[in-house]
Amino acid sequence: MSVLQAAPEAAAPAAPARPPFWRTRGAEVLLVATLLIVSGLLHAWNMLGYPYFENDEATYLSRGWAFITEGQLDVATYRYDHAPLGWMAIGSWLGLTGGGAMFGGMLEAGRVLMLLVHLVSTVLVYLVAKRLAGGRMTAGVLAVLVFAMSPVGIYFQRRVLLDNLMVLGVLLALLLLLRRPLTLGATVASGLAFGVAVLVKLNAIFFGVGFAVLLWVGAVGAQRKHAVLQWFASAGGTVLLFFVYALLNEELFPAPVDADGEPAHVSLVDTFELQLGRGDFAWPWQPESSFMEAVGSWVGKDSLTLTLGAAATVGLLLVLAARRFRDPSAWAVLALVGGYVAFLARGGIVIDLYVAPLIPFLAIAVGLFAARITDRVPDDWRRPAVGTVLAAALVAGYVLTSDRLYLTKDETSNQDAALAWIEQEVPTDALIAADNYVYPELVQEESYTGAMYFFHAEYDPELRDTYADDWREIDYLVLTHEVVEQISQGTVPRMAELLEHSTLAASFMDGSSAFVDLDAGISTNGDWVQVWQTKSRNQIVLQDAWQRFRDDWIVSYGQVLEDDAVSTTSLDQVLAMEQALAEGDEAAFRGVWQWTTDHMRHREDDALTSWQWLTDEDGEGELGSSDTVCSADQRFIGLLLEADSTWGAPDLRSEAARMADDWWERCTFTLDGLRLVDSSADGSVDDQLINPSYFDPTLYRTFATQLPGHDWDRLIDDGYAFLARVLDERGTIPNWIVLTQEGDLAAVGDLVDGEGDVMGEDTLRLVPTLLREEIAGEPRARKLLDGLVPQVVGYAADAPGLPSSVALALVAQVRDIGADAHEIYLARIASQVDPETGTWDGTLADFAWTYSWHRFQERVPPALAVPIS
Template sequence: MLEILLVLGLIAFSAALHATNMFGYPYYENDEGTYLSRGWAFITSGQLDVYTYRYDHAPAGWMAIGAWLGLTGGDAVFGSFLQSGRVLMLLVHVAATALVYVIAKRMGNGSIAAGAIAVVIFAASPLGLYFQRRVLLDNLMALWLLVAIALLLRRHLTLTAVITSGLFFGIAVLTKLNAAFFGIGFLVLLWARSEPHQRKHALAMWLAFAGGLVLMFLVYALLNEELLPAPLGADGEPLRVSFIDTMLVQAGRGDFNWPWEQDSSFLQSLESWLVKDPMTPLLGLIGVVALAALALVLRRRSLFPLAMLLMMAGYAGFLMRGKIVIDLYVAPLVPLFAIAVGIAVGWMLTLVPWRALRAGAAVVLVTALLTGFSIAVPPKAAAVDETSNQLLAVEWVAENIDPSAIVVTDNFAYPALAQERGFENAQYFFTSEYDPELREVYADDWRNIDYLIVTHELIQQMSQGTIPVLREAFEHSVPVASFTRGTSSFIDLDSYISTNGDWARVYEVKDRNDVVLQDSWASFLDGFVYDYGRVADGAGITTSMDQALAMDAALEQGDEQWFRGIWQWTNDHLRYRSTDGLISWRWQTGADGEGELLANDTVCGADQRMIASLIRAGDAWPAAGDLVLEGRAMAADFWKRCVIEQDGLALVDSSADGSVDDNLINPSYFDPRLYRELAGALPQYDWMRLVDDGYVFLDRLAQERGTIPDWVVLTREGELESAEPLIGAGADDLGDDTLRIVPALLLDRAAGDTRADALLASIAPQIVAYDGVVDSFASGSTVAMLAQLGAIDADARSLYESEVVARYDADDGFWRAPASLTDHLTGWNWHRFQSLIPASAAIELE
């Protein structure tokens, strides 16, 4: 009776430790959602997986989980699949606790102390709590192994017990194939427990029922014509799943390293286990050494220590085989570690002569163990909340995202979204990467994925290179919700680093236009940016306008590092003017890397762009106050040196060093959208006069010249004269410079300024004609812009396909010729224009 009370107390102690905060710690692991969703699919649709079953695990484990979910109504009783699964793990743990006691006592020479100490280690182990609370196949596998051991330890071993033990061992293997590595220890235990004249028969029966049950797995694959290697299609991909192919892939996972090598998966997992809990592995090592000693000492009296030692050695051999080791693989060793210590203590206490002294020694050992656990490992399991952020992410998705959206997620969230809330296109991240059925959902193009629920597990897989398609989607997405409150993890997603899973973030994949902007920005940096921020074409020429456009692009991409680099290079090499702080416009670098300033004059159109970018930087980045000050200083010089008043109009000169009397004007510098923006940021200057007077001047220019030319001279008397003597032939005609004013006029028109209408009406036919002559990327893309906003009667979609996308290489992000800086900036600007116009006018990109 006292022993019964003791056992009940130990079970209650173990259950209380396991249950306290089991919904809060540890975080919900990827595999938990996998097995729960598969279990639910099995009992609701008879499928072994949510999608194609690929033999990655034997199915008995999630069949059992499915039976539990069916019994409890899925999420009906405990609130969610995840919580229901953890309740099941509590029941598994309680059953395992009782079995640990029984096995340790019977193998420990009948010592109650052996059973009690084993239970204390099993219950209090932080490593055990970390893994045994999770819905893992390893925990179910360990339970079936313990049942199989206990059946062989009956006082009177019967054939029924042998057969049943074999069946439970087979179930353990069908729960997780790793269980097979415990087999040799079972054979020794069965040999030890059988009578000499029955051993061969007992071994044969045990192997027959265990092996026969496992063989059913192969028969299932054979009947489905999925046992043998799959034939390959024309694309080199297998035409069906294959048991043998999957086993070969599983066996080959990871690079081979000897277990003692620094890069070995085993050593890295061992380090992870020791960080979580140094006590349990240490006790396990002590138990193994003690069992080895007992096996030698007791070889004629008992084979129990040897049998348990071989069970652990077989599984240790699996862990140390030199291939991939996942940290949860340690879970089935925790009860065996506890039993090993219990066995050793049980036999050692036989050396103590008095019962009272043995009891006292047992109490001291239990106290020492509990003290050791509490000192070595902080009691995180009882207090730390690692799941709230994950659950908040799921709730955010459920409340803010359309259920028809394609959401790729860590598997922990899959049951909650797909099976509890009807997100029909929620996808496992790994299956989404490799299952052809799921790839069809997003047309085998990651750009069609809508959202990613990014977690520790996804970041780990991305860093290891196992999900390159989803990594591409992640690199082209933006965060829309973040749940990291209270996390203990170090998170550096740019470097793919996460140290714990108690956080989650929701990312939205960018639309195709923004994807092109991002990729072409990356290729721009690769192909045209040198040193720490010099933009140059193939001839080594750098202009202030190219530097200004690069700053604008860096700002649009949120790339502060390159924005500062480009500005710093500009500041260091193009800002040598003694009269003002404006930017000299032309630099050349030779093949030897040496450079020189070719022209100290300014380009006012570039200066005004730089001013706007520097001011915007203050809104984009909190620590960019220094850049704003630079912009303000440039604005003061701009208004002194670049803004002229001629014939009653305030206009932007072509440069700060124009002639005193006559001024060379480049009409394309007129940018009403930019001026309106600066009017709000720098109200001390009359930017709106530049808008109003600019329209008056362009209207006059169109009326008198019949077009808006690339260049024009405005004389002291207010007359418009030819710019050809200064610029050269063609300066008075509509040309590439004129093209640059079109986006500015279209955007201002879209914003409601009707003054742009007449100007666009007069030059739009001329631009179409000009494109027919030159057939350039700049002219063709400009015609496409005009069609988009209805300035000409043409099919914008067809123009996009012929003039824009046909020139783009989506694989490397370059526009037609990688060496063409002009083409690259033209393509980037066309897509930037798409993000600025009304959504109704934007084209759905290919």
């Protein structure tokens, strides 16, 4: 062949085979976009309605707002309970969105931020799972499905929690460390990201074991030592900034304490000790441990995710063993999950939300384990087919086992309604202790300068100064699930006192799924709110007095028996029932009445009560006298009627009606043209013995409307006429008076013990009755008091004591006698109150007098009531 002859053309190289669509970059982008849409929809749908706005959410939002608007790390004293970077980020978001302006409120703005965090975390979960699985998309898809569809994940990922921001930082740090080949820049960046995650929430540090494993297996040769040192230096240096800040503020080490045992300032070390000491230690496998209780709660919310995560973790352990412990990815995931589980199972307190950071890593474990399974399937169309079947099965599992409340349930409308009620009904300068969910709107969006986070109100010295360290100065308590939890744990004793001495002002529980038992300190969900208004000082004293009376002097199931006494009287029983009714204690009221019925109502001719029961030192008793005290029985009737009006008790109303008929028949009489109240149902032999203090026109007016079968108006008119005659003829109203059959007034002489013919304690018992009548506009009461008041003033000067002091103080409230009612109260009545117990000591008789003064304050117009300290 000639050298000029052309050589044959070489064969053109064959074009590379086109990969199937499911392995192309475009298919993966489409897949990830689909996963993002699904994940975003599941998170966003109803995210403002479920779950309820939790205390911690508002805490971080309010701190974030304080940071960007005031440069403060907390709305009150920063106590180092968390590192501040998380709410700094939240505050930056609020700054960008105008606080609550863009989304309707700060809480809503915070949940929108959590949606964005969730979407970014979704991408990170996919990428981390895929890289750990050696590029298997199956791992990423399944991990994202678990992460996105987990009910417990959705429950906590919607909330404005530091845990969600912390997880974002940990996932980013993990992704950077999975770069191959691992570079110095990626190592340092990963360490910085992990350090930031720790400064968002310190719990992130428990994922550090997983990072140590990845560093060891991800670097080779001499690079390993440098990678480990660089990562820990960048991560540790970032975290160290927190401690440097505390040191520069002289708040790192424990603070000296003052004479009262209070620390001079906050301290990071003190806070750490407090946080580490929360809860009682218990081994994690013990049923009563906080860990087991939390697991029970998590399983109740989402058993599938926890089961899949646990199974995948065990599966990876088996895979690791089968591969002779040469699977770095399995090692890393096991270390990540195991490190955090070790934190949960440490034996201390485990809060429900602590599970949130674990969910993405359980999801990654599921994805990696599934990838290890599909690795055994031939690498053709069958592998993606198996992955598709696994994904479909996973979706079906969640659809079939989840209740999907997160898509439909409304848990925030009660909270919104409570806020609206507060803004409409509560003054802006009121002192309000509240669950923090109300704080951003009331304080930072509105102008409620006295609203305080209840935990800060309990412990922050500056806030305690605002209410003079006296919980009685706080006007309202906004009660929620979180407040009930803290009260039941005993961490906020002032708030417990506040709740115990408050009345329910408004309740918002429509559609709530919670079981709430405040007496037992139980609340099972937070989709409800109540607003409690603190009682007045006087009401608080009366409440504490009743508790003392009930605990010390009510024995058996309803007998009033003073210490070392042998006698129980019908008037003692009346006093107990009056207090029980005023304090809303129906059980005690019925108990006292039942004991009275069982022991003191055995008269043959009527349903009235005998006046005395005697009890010996062995507790055995007998009727001391079958005679009656008509004033006690008329008060029994009134209390039974009021109990029916209060509690809806027709059985008690029937008893009242039956007693009223007998009382009218046996305790009233007609003489000299007057219908009057007798001293006893058994009457006098010839003449009528009358105690003027038994006359109670206010009570008879109640009877006239509720028991119209008798001429109560005549009893009122004739009683006033009789008292006017007594005052005119005798110059005073004595303790007792005799009305003879001839219609004359006569001395009682020896008919009663003591000084029956002069003004004394019995007469003084008439004074509050006449004062109430005068306030109501009764001119006959005013005329009687014109004659009696100078005598009361003189009696108080000549015979100082609790009865005369109470009568004098009451008169000074209503009339100008040249003495100040408040000064009399302070000098003669308040001195009887024990500051430790908040009630008064002394005998049962003294108790009755002091109680009468305080009860009078509740029965007069507020303008006349005496303010008490």
